Amino acid sequence: MAPAIDLPAAQFAALQETVEAGTVVDHDGLSGRYDAETDSYAFATPEIDRNGLTEREFHALASDHAAYVSNWYFWAETVGDRGAHRVAFLRWLEGGDRVPERYDALQSGRDREWGQLRITVRLDDTGDRAYAIRHADDAEAAAEDLTAHQDPLDAREIGTYDEAGRYRPLRTAPSLPTGWRFPDLDAHGVYEAVEAVYPATVANWHREREGELDVDHWREAAARQTGIYKAVQDLPDEAVEWVAGACCVDSQCTKRREWELDSANELDADGGDGIYPCREPCSLVVAAARKWATLEEEEPRTYEFELTPSEKQQLEAMIDAIADGEVDAIREADVAEGANRYRVRYLREKRIDDAGNLAGTPTHPDAGDSTTAADDNDD
């Protein structure tokens, strides 16, 4: 049974005004209209269907079925005539059930996850909605342990830095810091906060749901680049695969990659399970691809190194630890780990010569100057 809604006078007045203006209300199971000729009202829900009502009877029925009326009021007046993506997102937050079941669920609070956000929508006794947002990892945290924010635009600052205080150039990276909450946002506030944390994700999610997502595949996105980024057009196809595998998987970005090499050639890399789509290579991917396009111009060559089997495995472990962001998690004295700092320092003492060359093997043996390679970083 739907929770009791105490229909505010303003909500009934809005309904009455709307139907008296000649609009037929037909929303989420509620229908209402006014017949000026007979000066009578009609009111229906899935449970009842009455017409020829006096104003008093109309008001009484609206009060008896206040959940439907308040639901109409929320969507028609509180949310109002805003962008289709905003409305669709707010609707998705509370689910698509019929009003009585939805109101039941909303009374105890309905949770949704959007990237790393946990969004809770609750109903008050007038049928208005209140929204709360916190980091999904803080789902069980005590409210007093989280810093409370009121202004939805605070979310912009929250999303600018990761837990360690480092700048997050990719807003959709799964590195949103914890420790904060928005306890009480209205419908527009929750949308603005989500837009601030994950810009444009709602708009593209909505386009995808409507079957209108305009995906720009790699080759199209590369072809329109100019200036210094025109170089990404030279990136070999197999390297695009590596770019997607390196940058666009769930561990690196909460978006779900929908772009491929081109419309006829899919990439093998996992596009991820994110709820909102990625419709084209982002600026970080393009900027990184520019670097890789330059690096891929080099021809491979054969080097001869002397390493013990364990040292070879250690190099592999180091690459894994850095690529997976696990370096900081390796304990100071855990020398069983190849990427442990002491293990790496030992390897450097033993295998890197004074010129910085691995196992004493020059990077450019023909050039006669083995130190230049370390200096070609233009960052």
Next chain:
Amino acid sequence: MQSLVIVAHGSHLNPDSAAPTHAHADTIRETGAFDEVRTGFWKEEPSLRNVLRTVEGDTVYVVPLFISEGYFTEQVIPRELRLEGWDPSEWDSEGLSADTAVLEAGDTGQTVHYCGPVGTHEAMTDVLIRRAESVTGDSDIGDTVGFAVVGHGTERNANSAKAIEYHAQRLRETGRFAEVQALYMDEAPEVDDVTDYFESEDIVVVPLFIADGFHTQEDIPEDMGLTDDYRTGYEVPADVAGHRIWYAGAVGTEGLTADVILERAADAGAELGDALDVVRDRTRQPTAGD
């Protein structure tokens, strides 16, 4: 319904790059002059490619928070926003007079009033003056001080120097400052030699840049001799070769820059009510100086 979109460069490395864009957007949002105010970036999110689809209105004023006309305003922004039929000739500008062009966005169908960059608007001169007031903490700053406007120079974009010269000339014409000089980072007259170009003991130095970053926080302070190492900071004012240098940092961080964004939108036909007066008043800081 009218919407404002401020577009800017942004950065993958420096969070300060987008800070003025967000600050000015907030200032304008508070005036209520637009039904919505959004920001879009070349290097951050929402990207230029995606920003228009976050906008809910059909009439959109797009103002580039850039210093000069050139590659970004003429090629990158119109291309990424999918402004159909765009050609730089729409602005009929030789580098300083881009005002507005009305185009349709290919993916959203919105009517976009694409404005010239803030840096070449005459109102930017007022922001330079406000910046001088802010950095000295003196709202009457003027007849005893020299004013240096600093820019990149022509190496990357010929129009960049035009904007610097334009505002330097306008500053001279106000008659408010003892001396005004345009200086450059990569060509003569160079900012390194700032004290050679002024008789006045006090020199206010304002870079015509949108945001603080590598150039304004590292290069220019070191080049002028305010500090040997930018990481240790510098004094304001700093004593250099018998002069006192009041180094202001990027002009675009000055709150009054929001006024120039509004001026651009107004020139393109936006209805602003009293927003211009509100912004000029609210962004005035009585003192700063340190």
